[in-house]
Amino acid sequence: MARPTSLADATDEDLERHFAINTRPVFRALKEAALHMRHGGRVVVISSGATVVAHPGAGLYAAGKAAAEQLARAATHELGPRGITVNSVLPGATRTDALQAQMPADVAASIRSQTPLGRLGEPADIASVVAFLVSDEGAWINGQSIHASGGLF
Numbered sequence: 491m492a493r494p495t496s497l498a499d500a501t502d503e504d505l506e507r508h509f510a511i512n513t514r515p516v517f518r519a520l521k522e523a524a525l526h527m528r529h530g531g532r533v534v535v536i537s538s539g540a541t542v543v544a545h546p547g548a549g550l551y552a553a554g555k556a557a558a559e560q561l562a563r564a565a566t567h568e569l570g571p572r573g574i575t576v577n578s579v580l581p582g583a584t585r586t587d588a589l590q591a592q593m594p595a596d597v598a599a600s601i602r603s604q605t606p607l608g609r610l611g612e613p614a615d616i617a618s619v620v621a622f623l624v625s626d627e628g629a630w631i632n633g634q635s636i637h638a639s640g641g642l643f
Contacts, residue, residue: 497550508550512555519535528572530629533569534623535579536579537579538551542643559580562577563633575631576633577623577634578636580636580637580638580639581638582605582637585613615638623636
């Protein structure tokens, strides 16, 4: 969930909503992984490039996603002894229904022009990164924040 809100206009309810949607589910999933996941499991947290590139109005969204990344980093050390890897994937602007509904066409065009590949990401681009991380080939990658932005950040 990314509802642009300036810090000056944000309310406590806005902050709580962002954390309820972007942080609490990650906390719960990681808690369940800690309690129930078998040896050798894989956890991938979907974060956002907003945690590394600041945008006006995105502070609450970025804060919620950054908190989720920190939970993942802590889980890396707690679950690692059981052979469980935990990584975060930070997509850049990805052509999803939500993005298309919220982002004006001129903003999308501007982002495309800033991306070395000259396009927005596709959901399959992110899925491929996740598929690698959960595969046997990704077994040595642990505790990382993987930037999946086509070079945007």
